[in-house]
Amino acid sequence: MSVYLNGEFLPRAEAKVSVFDRGFVLGDGVYELVPVYSGKPFRLDAHLHRLQLSLDGIRLANPLGIAEWRERILQLIALQDFADQSVYIQVTRGTPVEGQPLRDHAFPQGAPPTVFMFAQPLVTATPGQKAAGVCAISAVDNRWLRCNIKGISLLANLLLRQLAVDVGCVETVMLRDGFLTEGAASNIFVVKDGVLRVPPPSNLMLTGITYDVVLELAARHGIPHEVRPIAEAEVRSADELWMTSSTKEIMAIVKLDGVPVGAGVPGPFAMRMDALYQAFKQDVMRL
């Protein structure tokens, strides 16, 4: 398995970063995760655009141009011996150069960013999860107020998601000030009375690439949808709840805090959207 590190493709064991890298010591970096189907990256330009927004958000100059990113990512994909992949991309503020403090909150002068990428086999929802749905719990969203930056400092998300894992569930649905934000590692959609509802992009959540695709598909196929703040009561009285992400795609949440959502099985809108999403993927991959 080859990984990419600062301009080189290397066997995994040979890729080495300084212990003083600000990603390691301070969590000072951003990342992306791009799903790859049959060797083709899905919505790569959207992921690279979001990476740019994250880099802008942490005031780190993008070390590569779009064409260079594309070329390197395609090279990395081609080096793997599995077709469906998730490509992880990480850019950190690098390692302070000689003469600079080893660990200082202030940005270092002259440190080149560290660019690291690897691919691993894509793990999507299992057929069992698709058929039966999954359970989730809710929790107060206690993260910082810049959740639109896809930062590598994921402690709050990890702790929140682990609350779900600890009780055998898959995701934590987060609420802030009585309103839905997102999942610990996904966006959350609500279906009520035949209308798809989802919170608007803001600093309180990461706008998923899957979120955008789902809304595009809803518009294209005439599925009623509303992008507006969603109150906790609407989450709790939903006919359907979904989590969406690049790896989980559209996954029905059938139980929230132990209470069945709607009929307690994946609903018709989730199944329709999943079918539309799968067809859309196939179409895009054929191009």
Ligand code: PMP
């Ligand atoms: N929100 C958070 C906090 C996430 O970690 C993710 C997964 N990266 C998402 C939303 C969904 O984003 P995407 O659809 O681009 O995978």
